[in-house]
Amino acid sequence: MKMTIREALKKASRFLEEKGIEDALFLAEYTIRYVTGWDRTRLFSSMSDTLSEDKWKSIESILQRRSAGEPIQYIVGEQEFxxxxxxxxxxxxxxxxxxxxxxxxxxxxxxxxxxxxxxxxxxxxxxxxxxxxxxxxxxxxxxxxxxxxxxxxxxxxxxxxxxxxxxxxxxxxxxxxxxxxxxxxxxxxxxxxxxxxxxxxxxxxxxxxxxxxxxxxxxxxxxxxxxxxxxxxxxxxxxxxxxxxxxxxxxxxxxxxxxxxxxxxxxxxxxxxxxxxxxxxxxxxxxxxxxxx
Missing domain, CATH: 3.40.50.150 (Vaccinia Virus protein VP39)
Known part of the structure; x- marks a missing residue:
């Protein structure tokens, strides 16, 4: 199933919201940026671009783990300090x-x-x-x-x-x-x-x-x-x-x-x-x- 970055962001944030996860939009954005390797500027300038199926599967896997209670920092293996x-x-x-x-x-x-x-x-x-x-x-x-x-x-x-x-x-x-x-x-x-x-x-x-x-x-x-x-x-x-x-x-x-x-x-x-x-x-x-x- 093909989708744009904008559609992926909406779908990811909606999924997290339905699971009762706080800061759903931020986490959805962060997950997409992590998987694509983009900064925020690149992300927002690429909203109409098509996201590959492999990348969506990676995003979906992270979202599933986060919705099960695993901290995003452990999933991606990094925290800024x-x-x-x-x-x-x-x-x-x-x-x-x-x-x-x-x-x-x-x-x-x-x-x-x-x-x-x-x-x-x-x-x-x-x-x-x-x-x-x-x-x-x-x-x-x-x-x-x-x-x-x-x-x-x-x-x-x-x-x-x-x-x-x-x-x-x-x-x-x-x-x-x-x-x-x-x-x-x-x-x-x-x-x-x-x-x-x-x-x-x-x-x-x-x-x-x-x-x-x-x-x-x-x-x-x-x-x-x-x-x-x-x-x-x-x-x-x-x-x-x-x-x-x-x-x-x-x-x-x-x-x-x-x-x-x-x-x-x-x-x-x-x-x-x-x-x-x-x-x-x-x-x-x-x-x-x-x-x-």
Whole structure:
């Protein structure tokens, strides 16, 4: 059956709408662009062109998978983060826009604390796809070096591939281990410690959206009974891994920021601890600055 690009777009978006998929038109457009390899300009200038049957079958296959709950990012194997394309699969959490704010805040505060040419050590704990550490390696200081940890080897493989893709593989050490243990075992101290750990309370997992709870890795979601297990564990080890002048940035779940801020204050390590809200107004990141003379 022959159809134009315009007809394919209408048919694809209608199919997704009937399946109750949000942003149906956007996803239909994205799927057609992905299969054809076109940008938006080419797509909209080609609305009267005929779509081949093979390409429609590919589009239809993607739509079927998405309508069954599989995230589009896993289907196409890619997600944009901070303007950079990242490989993703079911072994890693899909990077979210709010985490871009964490990266942005880390870079901003680092430039306030240290000169641009400073040699800084940075650790990304629970790196997943490597979105945070790779973006910091691309956008941060030229003399920054990085350690990325994760308990899952398959996640580290994805992160390493993303680092190589963006030309920063040589700047990053990828180490398998649980939270801060790789740093502790090497007796390594860092200037910047950043993490987006699992923070969803165990009892809330069942209520998550289908594409999250059934497709994204549970180990990257489940933060224990109150969602705070990983922060609780990291706080106790901070004195042994931070340099005298240091910056900590953690992403947190809803209603968790003040508790995490309090725990960081109780360590007595930091001169300043503040909370950053995301674009939805949710307290999403806790930033702590240490400036011990």
């Amino acid at each position: 901070y303007g950079i394309g990242f490989k993703v699969n079911s072994s890693v959490l899909i990077p979210r826009p709010e985490t871009e704010q964490l990266v942005e805040e880390i870079i901003k505060q680092a430039h306030r604390l240290w000169p641009n040419e400073a040699a800084l050590s940075v650790a990304d704990i629970g790196t997943g796809s490597g979105a945070i550490v790779v973006t910091l390696a691309v956008e941060g200081g030229v003399n920054w070096t990085f350690t990325a940890t994760d308990i899952a080897m398959d996640s580290l493989a994805v992160a390493e591939e993303n680092a190589a893709r963006h030309g920063v593989r040589e700047k990053i050490s990828f180490v398998a281990g649980d939270l801060l243990q790789p740093l502790l075992l090497k007796e390594e101290r860092v200037h910047i410690l950043v993490s987006n750990p699992p923070y969803i309370p165990s009892s809330d997992i069942a209520g998550l959206d289908l594409q999250v709870k059934e497709h994204e890795p549970n180990r990257a979601l489940d933060g224990g009974e109150d969602g705070l297990d990983f922060y609780r564990r990291m706080v106790g080890d901070l004195p042994r891994v931070l340099e005298n002048r240091a910056l900590v940035g953690w992403e947190v779940g809803i209603h968790q920021a003040e508790t995490v801020q309090h725990w960081l204050k109780e360590t007595g390590l930091f001169e300043r601890i503040y909370i950053v809200k995301d674009l939805a107004g949710i307290a999403r990141h806790v930033i702590a600055v240490r400036d011990k003379k």
